[in-house]
Amino acid sequence: MLSMKNISKVYQTEKVRTHALRDFDLQVNEGEFIAVTGPSGSGKTTFLNIAGMLEGYSSGEYLLDDVNVGQLSDNQRADLRNQKIGFIFQGFNLIPDLNLYENVEVPLRYRGIKSAERKRRIEECLEKVGLGSRAKHLPQQLSGGQQQRVAIARALAGQPRFLLADEPTGNLDSLMARQVMELLEEINRDGATIVMVTHDPELARRAPRNIQVVDGQLADFTLYQSREKDILTPNPQLNPSSNPAEA
Amino acid sequence: MLEIKPIFNALLRSKVSTFLLLVEIAITVAIVSVAAFVIVDRVNYLQQETGYPEESLLHFSVLTFGDVDRMQQIELDEQMLRNIPDVENAVFMQDVPLSGSGSASSFNSQPDPEIENNKSVRAAYTAGDENMIDTLGVNLIAGRDFNPDEIKYGLSMENPPTVIIASKAFVDEMFPEGDGLGQTVYFGPAPIKIIGIVEEMKGPWLQDSRADNMVIFPYVEVRSFDHYVVRTNPEERTAIKRQIEELMLANYDKRVINPAIGFDEAKAQYNAGDILMARMLMVIIVVLIMITIVGIFGLTLFNISKRTKQIGTRRALGARKSDIVKYFLVENAMVCIVGLVVGSAGAVYLGTLLLQEYSLPALDNAFILYTAGFVFLISLMSVLVPANRAANISPSIATRSI
Numbered sequence: 001m002l003s004m005k006n007i008s009k010v011y012q013t014e015k016v017r018t019h020a021l022r023d024f025d026l027q028v029n030e031g032e033f034i035a036v037t038g039p040s041g042s043g044k045t046t047f048l049n050i051a052g053m054l055e056g057y058s059s060g061e062y063l064l065d066d067v068n069v070g071q072l073s074d075n076q077r078a079d080l081r082n083q084k085i086g087f088i089f090q091g092f093n094l095i096p097d098l099n100l101y102e103n104v105e106v107p108l109r110y111r112g113i114k115s116a117e118r119k120r121r122i123e124e125c126l127e128k129v130g131l132g133s134r135a136k137h138l139p140q141q142l143s144g145g146q147q148q149r150v151a152i153a154r155a156l157a158g159q160p161r162f163l164l165a166d167e168p169t170g171n172l173d174s175l176m177a178r179q180v181m182e183l184l185e186e187i188n189r190d191g192a193t194i195v196m197v198t199h200d201p202e203l204a205r206r207a208p209r210n211i212q213v214v215d216g217q218l219a220d221f222t223l224y225q226s227r228e229k230d231i232l233t234p235n236p237q238l239n240p241s242s243n244p245a246e247a
Numbered sequence: 248m249l250e251i252k253p254i255f256n257a258l259l260r261s262k263v264s265t266f267l268l269l270v271e272i273a274i275t276v277a278i279v280s281v282a283a284f285v286i287v288d289r290v291n292y293l294q295q296e297t298g299y300p301e302e303s304l305l306h307f308s309v310l311t312f313g314d315v316d317r318m319q320q321i322e323l324d325e326q327m328l329r330n331i332p333d334v335e336n337a338v339f340m341q342d343v344p345l346s347g348s349g350s351a352s353s354f355n356s357q358p359d360p361e362i363e364n365n366k367s368v369r370a371a372y373t374a375g376d377e378n379m380i381d382t383l384g385v386n387l388i389a390g391r392d393f394n395p396d397e398i399k400y401g402l403s404m405e406n407p408p409t410v411i412i413a414s415k416a417f418v419d420e421m422f423p424e425g426d427g428l429g430q431t432v433y434f435g436p437a438p439i440k441i442i443g444i445v446e447e448m449k450g451p452w453l454q455d456s457r458a459d460n461m462v463i464f465p466y467v468e469v470r471s472f473d474h475y476v477v478r479t480n481p482e483e484r485t486a487i488k489r490q491i492e493e494l495m496l497a498n499y500d501k502r503v504i505n506p507a508i509g510f511d512e513a514k515a516q517y518n519a520g521d522i523l524m525a526r527m528l529m530v531i532i533v534v535l536i537m538i539t540i541v542g543i544f545g546l547t548l549f550n551i552s553k554r555t556k557q558i559g560t561r562r563a564l565g566a567r568k569s570d571i572v573k574y575f576l577v578e579n580a581m582v583c584i585v586g587l588v589v590g591s592a593g594a595v596y597l598g599t600l601l602l603q604e605y606s607l608p609a610l611d612n613a614f615i616l617y618t619a620g621f622v623f624l625i626s627l628m629s630v631l632v633p634a635n636r637a638a639n640i641s642p643s644i645a646t647r648s649i
């Protein structure tokens with residue numbers, strides 16, 4: 001569903017040129033759950049932003065569902081984001097002036113969905129993340145984990161086929177992080193393709209496919225795991241010599 | 248896509264800036280509509296037809312000393328003035344229209360005001376010889392001008408004036424049927440016949456409630472000050488003005504000639520307060536409008552910088568640039584409409600206050616309507632620039648800023 005070939009991204013500021021991505025190649029298939037890891041500043045967010053059409057790229061070719069993203073107008077990209085992509089941000093990015101119901105409603109309104117259908121979907125999604133009873137609350141009345149669940153409900157409400165998450169658990173404690181991860185896994189089982197940037201190796205390992213970005217490029221190894229094998233994989237911390245790839 | 252409800256809810260949750268904007272718009276509407284009304288009222292007043300070719304007319308006054316036959320001197324002076332090149336006509340008059348000083352009296356329909364169904368109408372009056380109508384350049388629409396033999400030289404009880412020429416406003420007030428020409432009115436006990444009607448002929452005081460009621464008598468009488476009115480070719484008026492003192496003194500030198508002044512200039516002096524007020528109100532309007540524009544502009548910029556991340560997030564979630572612009576326009580329009588309603592109510596209140604306290608005419612609601620529409624447009628336009636800037640915020644802000 002996603003195909004990047006030789007994608008490069010250069011940030012030009014007054015003094016420095018930063019090659020945030022260089023000759024980046026990646027295929028993502030329908031239904032995958034990919035965890036993206038890599039050192040800070042390596043280009044993970046840049047990759048995710050380009051994948052989500054939040055910013056453009058300097059060269060290369062990016063096809064999303066066989067559509068060449070580089071040839072779309074700003075409005076077409078906005079519409080595609082709205083229809084195909086759900087975003088989950090590290091900082092949750094809920095709109096502070098809107099209550100939970102209105103927050104989840106935002107992408108649905110941009111899609112032009114009728115009020116009754118909006119209501120049905122919002123309630124369903126809030127229910128799914130376990131916050132159905134708090135629709136009238138404002139974001140600041142919620143804990144971080146709850147806010148991130150609202151953000152997930154908002155990402156889900158539009159029924160996107162592609163979910164992009166940039167360190168969704170970065171601001172959460174480990175218990176809440178696990179809850180969010182379980183939610184994402186459930187969403188993936190329901191059919192959505194997920195690409196998640198994370199610094200948490202434990203969470204990364206739970207994803208069936210891991211990729212690593214180093215210095216703006218895909219590292220030369222890519223891990224493939226099946227869920228069943230994942231359960232059998234020995235914990236590397238307990239057994240440092242083992243490599244999940246060999247399991 | 249119109250998001251009225253969530254925008255409204257969001258507004259209610261950021262009370263202070265919303266309230267400030269609302270108050271600003273309300274004050275602007277209230278003050279600007281009342282000020283605009285007063286200005287238009289004053290401008291109409293200042294531009295009203297007086298009935299005189301003001302740019303062609305000038306007048307001056309003379310204080311005479313010494314032993315001279317004043318009545319004869321008046322004749323000589325008139326002759327001399329008429330002989331100046333580019334002077335059309337000149338006349339001695341008891342009081343001068345538009346000058347701010349003159350006489351007024353009640354004219355009655357019965358010889359004795361005590362008589363039942365007497366009708367009494369107030370009018371300013373002046374007097375002079377048969378050259379008055381021509382010199383003043385007024386439009387005689389009915390009847391006739393004075394004959395030379397109707398002019399009385401010196402007023403006396405035995406020989407009172409018996410005819411007048413009056414403004415149409417006065418005649419119509421006295422005789423609403425429209426049959427005033429040839430009718431008799433009483434000036435004190437003396438019966439006087441209306442022999443001529445002038446279309447428009449303002450009295451000496453433009454602000455008087457009966458400014459249009461003017462009567463002229465056919466008599467010449469000397470008083471302490473003699474007033475002369477001269478009608479000239481308008482291009483030459485300034486030059487003629489300069490010669491007058493010299494020529495008058497050459498005619499007879501034991502007197503003081505006050506500087507001549509144009510009718511339009513005398514009118515402007517009389518109305519100086521109104522002109523100043525209109526100008527000041529104009530300044531107030533401009534300042535208020537500027538404050539509103541800058542205020543809305545600044546507040547929107549502030550709101551945008553406060554909501555940069557929110558705007559990026561909305562863009563990420565599928566908002567088109569136009570949706571972002573629309574958001575700010577709708578938000579502003581909603582605050583603005585409430586402000587307009589409050590401001591309009593304020594304007595109505597201010598209008599009644601001015602009506603009671605300063606006896607201004609009742610505020611015309613069209614002014615409130617036009618002002619409200621104008622402020623609404625201004626406010627949308629002041630939002631447009633910052634809103635476009637907001638629309639250009641990159642959606643990548645959503646992941647880049649924390």
Ligand SMILES: Nc1ncnc2c1ncn2[C@@H]1O[C@H](COP(=O)(O)OP(=O)(O)OP(=O)(O)O)[C@@H](O)[C@H]1O
Pocket residue numbers: 011012013018019020038039040041042043044045046047
């Ligand atoms: N708007 C920008 N202008 C200039 N340079 C930028 C900009 N955004 C990112 N960069 C640079 O691009 C490089 C990649 O940044 P990116 O945010 O993709 O890294 P990251 O892998 O997400 O890091 P982290 O793990 O800290 O979030 C960094 O060197 C960063 O400084």
Ligand SMILES: [Mg+2]
Pocket residue numbers: 044045046166
């Ligand atoms: Mg990052």
